[in-house]
Amino acid sequence: MERVISNHYCILPGHFYPVLKLRAYTQLGVIRNYCKGDSVVLPGEVVNKVIFVLAGKLGVSFLNEDGRQKFMFYVDPFTFADRLFAIEECFVHVVAEEDSTVCFFENEPLLRVLQEDRELLIEFITCYASKCTYFMREAKELVLYRPSARVLRLLYELCRAQGKECPQGYVIDQRITQKAISEITGVHFVTISRLFRYLKEENILQKQANKIIVYDLPRLRALIEEEELRF
DNA sequence: CCATTAATATATA
């Protein structure tokens, strides 16, 4: 059964292309469980394993010398945090966002099965490709658009990509917090809160805990194109 | 824990 490998353009930093075939090889790795909040990789720790998630979710952040940090992405089931080749001086922090089960694959056995199993190799590369696409988008957005425009564009693209028509307009079934949107876009959480208040007051969209209802997609589009935005 | 709000400071065009 061949899966379609096109259109894995990720707007949010998770749900990258899943490497389902790697599930068949977990006996080659070491399985461990983590509780929500546990560190899976500490900043500065050198790991040369691929961390394949079987259940739950991990979060990956970069920490800087000055104490600042940037959230990078979520590792959902059947995707991985990669240290296939160890990186020195890598201040990455990998934390269990939920109770999670992961499988650690050592470099050599994994490279061997990737060579033996062509389908697995294709999935593995496709997972990397979807992640690469996400980060290219993020880099482009950061350079080209101001903070509030980045949030509006994210919402607009989410609506276009996965919004379902409903009586009020479109509904985006996405459980995402304002804090997460803040981390993804690099916009301060207070600014995010004010922006959502404005969008609600203007009857453009409303964010609830587990969904976003878009009432007026054309106006959302128009706001993105406006030079000024007062909220 | 997450979200809201106001007051104030800083950054940027």
Place this chain on the structure above:
DNA sequence: TATATATTAATGG
């Protein structure tokens, strides 16, 4: 210098 965004701090769900 005007406007956008960040920061801080207090407060509530």
